[in-house]
Amino acid sequence: MLTSKRPARLEIGADQNRPTLRVDWVLVAALAGVLLVFFGGVYPLRGYHFPVGPDTPVYLWWTRLAAHDGLSAVWLRPGVPSLVLTLAGSLGLSRVEALAGLGAAGGVCVGLASCALVELGSVGPRSLALRRLRMVAAGVLAGTFAVHLADGFFANLVQAALFLGAVGAIAAGTTGGVVAAAGLLAAGALTHPQFFLLGCGILILTALWTVRRRPTGSAWLDVEGGRILAAVGGGGLLAGAGLTALAFGSGSPKVDTSQDAFLRRAGLHGLLRKEYRGRFIRHLARFVLEVQVPLGGLGLTEIDGFLARFLGTWAVVLVVGVIGSVATGLVPAVRFFAFAFVLPILAALGLVKLGMWIARRNRVGAVVVSFGLVIAVALGATFTWLRAKPFVSRTELERVAVAGRIASATPPGTPIVFVVDTGRRNVSFLATRVNNVARDAVPPGRIRDVYVYVGSPPNYLRGRPTLDGQVLHDAMSRLYLRDILRTGRQPVAFVLAPFDRPFFELARTEGDLLSRGVIELRPHPRPPPAPVSHAGPPDLPPSSGWLLALSALAVLALIGAVGFGWARTVVGTPMALALAPAFGLGGLVLVAILLERLGFSLTGAGPPLASAIAGGGGYLTSFLRRRRVTSHQPHSGPEPPSKVS
Numbered sequence: 001m002l003t004s005k006r007p008a009r010l011e012i013g014a015d016q017n018r019p020t021l022r023v024d025w026v027l028v029a030a031l032a033g034v035l036l037v038f039f040g041g042v043y044p045l046r047g048y049h050f051p052v053g054p055d056t057p058v059y060l061w062w063t064r065l066a067a068h069d070g071l072s073a074v075w076l077r078p079g080v081p082s083l084v085l086t087l088a089g090s091l092g093l094s095r096v097e098a099l100a101g102l103g104a105a106g107g108v109c110v111g112l113a114s115c116a117l118v119e120l121g122s123v124g125p126r127s128l129a130l131r132r133l134r135m136v137a138a139g140v141l142a143g144t145f146a147v148h149l150a151d152g153f154f155a156n157l158v159q160a161a162l163f164l165g166a167v168g169a170i171a172a173g174t175t176g177g178v179v180a181a182a183g184l185l186a187a188g189a190l191t192h193p194q195f196f197l198l199g200c201g202i203l204i205l206t207a208l209w210t211v212r213r214r215p216t217g218s219a220w221l222d223v224e225g226g227r228i229l230a231a232v233g234g235g236g237l238l239a240g241a242g243l244t245a246l247a248f249g250s251g252s253p254k255v256d257t258s259q260d261a262f263l264r265r266a267g268l269h270g271l272l273r274k275e276y277r278g279r280f281i282r283h284l285a286r287f288v289l290e291v292q293v294p295l296g297g298l299g300l301t302e303i304d305g306f307l308a309r310f311l312g313t314w315a316v317v318l319v320v321g322v323i324g325s326v327a328t329g330l331v332p333a334v335r336f337f338a339f340a341f342v343l344p345i346l347a348a349l350g351l352v353k354l355g356m357w358i359a360r361r362n363r364v365g366a367v368v369v370s371f372g373l374v375i376a377v378a379l380g381a382t383f384t385w386l387r388a389k390p391f392v393s394r395t396e397l398e399r400v401a402v403a404g405r406i407a408s409a410t411p412p413g414t415p416i417v418f419v420v421d422t423g424r425r426n427v428s429f430l431a432t433r434v435n436n437v438a439r440d441a442v443p444p445g446r447i448r449d450v451y452v453y454v455g456s457p458p459n460y461l462r463g464r465p466t467l468d469g470q471v472l473h474d475a476m477s478r479l480y481l482r483d484i485l486r487t488g489r490q491p492v493a494f495v496l497a498p499f500d501r502p503f504f505e506l507a508r509t510e511g512d513l514l515s516r517g518v519i520e521l522r523p524h525p526r527p528p529p530a531p532v533s534h535a536g537p538p539d540l541p542p543s544s545g546w547l548l549a550l551s552a553l554a555v556l557a558l559i560g561a562v563g564f565g566w567a568r569t570v571v572g573t574p575m576a577l578a579l580a581p582a583f584g585l586g587g588l589v590l591v592a593i594l595l596e597r598l599g600f601s602l603t604g605a606g607p608p609l610a611s612a613i614a615g616g617g618g619y620l621t622s623f624l625r626r627r628r629v630t631s632h633q634p635h636s637g638p639e640p641p642s643k644v645s
Contacts, residue, residue, distance in 0.1 A: 045386075091551075101555035109559070113167075120571065165582025184235070206309050276329050303349060315343075351377075403496065419452075563580040
């Protein structure tokens with residue numbers, strides 16, 4: 001039925017102590033534990049000291065700038081910085097540990113939300129064993145698939161968890177689910193606006209299935225499509241209000257945070273499209289499409305109700321989006337695949353159907369085939385995750401921190417220039433990475449003063465670009481020199497050994513070695529500095545593999561605790577435990593941004609206050625909801641004796 005509510009077993013008043021439901025609680029908790037080990041275990045296994053992923057340096061300096069200048073400094077992307085500051089302050093973690101923990105916990109959130117979506121979105125009668133196999137398989141495959149975003153793309157990862165959590169809330173089929181979905185979608189928009197728009201597009205197309213056939217005179221919220229549109233509209237309005245509030249403040253600096261950003265700014269659109277296509281071809285094998293696509297096609301025959309309409313729509317959008325992006329090269333096709341959780345969810349459902357079909361003939365064969373296919377799909381994600389690595393090092397941060405302390409003697413606004421080169425073709429990747437790493441280590445008040453010059457120290461000192469005939473190198477040298485000259489101020493310039501091996505020895509003749517691996521080019525705009533500390537930035541200390549893994553556990557526990565009250569209000573089943581981390585992420589984003597805009601700092605007492613409000617509000621709402629439901633239940637005791645006249 002188009003106007004059907006959620007099944008009776010999901011009602012808040014249901015008996016939560018039945019043995020079947022207790023097993024479901026255990027299954028959800030076990031799924032969370034397996035995924036947490038999968039994501040968090042890479043840190044002690046590889047002995048890493050910083051979060052993995054090429055975008056990690058970006059989020060670290062965004063967080064530092066947001067702590068110093070406010071969230072308006074990261075206007076369109078305040079979600080992850082607000083989460084890192086709130087998690088670090090609430091749990092007593094460093095920002096490095098909070099970011100690593102968020103990345104690992106975010107992958108767990110995706111798996112749990114996918115598990116809940118399959119359970120809540122299905123309506124057909126199924127056996128208890130089949131229902132459990134479907135939701136666990138979806139959680140495992142979608143959760144491990146999240147490595148493609150957990151590898152540094154933290155905003156997209158968090159937005160994906162919020163999106164799947166919102167869809168799970170919509171699948172609950174209640175007004176409370178609509179309100180919760182609107183909040184989660186808004187938090188997703190404040191985390192990654194572009195993929196929020198993609199998600200909204202998928203939901204609006206899904207809504208058309210039932211809106212077009214809405215019975216005359218029926219209320220909008222009694223129709224599935226009406227509930228979807230209400231959630232999208234409410235989320236959009238709330239996100240718009242948040243972005244408007246964030247528009248007032250210091251403003252965000254214009255920085256090329258990636259090679260793609262530089263190519264767009266330099267007008268090298270042909271090279272950018274070539275890079276997109278090359279990246280797609282290089283990364284395609286990691287998605288194991290030769291296994292997932294056939295299983296996903298089989299999974300399409302195993303969905304019904306809301307789940308069928310939603311996943312079917314998403315599958316069409318995925319195919320059209322990938323074909324269009326590959327054909328035009330306007331957007332990176334590989335990001336469509338990284339966000340395509342429809343693929344592992346459908347593959348999981350197809351895998352269960354195949355396993356059940358084989359089990360009717362040979363149970364041992366069903367187990368062997370099923371586990372073999374799970375391993376085949378998960379291996380692509382596992383190899384991707386094991387190859388993930390940090391793109392910032394202790395040595396790099398220490399060298400930049402020394403330069404930053406020396407440069408802090410200059411007046412604010414003085415450009416701090418880092419001269420970089422590789423002598424190879426990948427200079428654009430190095431230069432944009434230095435753009436980010438340098439901002440990770442200079443004093444927070446000087447983050448906006450950082451510039452990069454690509455080329456040799458002598459050419460920099462003569463105010464001319466370094467041209468070697470390579471298109472990317474020459475374009476970057478010209479553009480970045482132009483950025484420096486536009487400031488109209490005398491810069492202070494450094495050559496650091498980790499970022500300019502080819503010209504470091506030459507720089508000795510053009511400057512002074514002030515510390516190991518740190519040369520300041522002449523002329524100095526101030527007297528020679530006194531000896532400075534060689535330590536890295538105090539607010540970004542390196543951690544250890546085990547501490548980063550334990551941080552993931554702490555972050556998951558906190559966001560789960562914060563979100564459980566809200567999830568329990570919407571879903572009165574073990575699926576509340578599965579949705580709790582996504583609800584916790586959304587609540588922390590919205591409350592942290594609200595408090596910060598009201599004047600509360602996200603350092604000191606601000607983060608614990610945000611966590612207390614976000615979590616306490618959910619438990620209070622759940623209590624009031626249950627009290628209201630209980631008060632409206634009919635009296636079930638014996639009738640009073642009739643009065644004899």
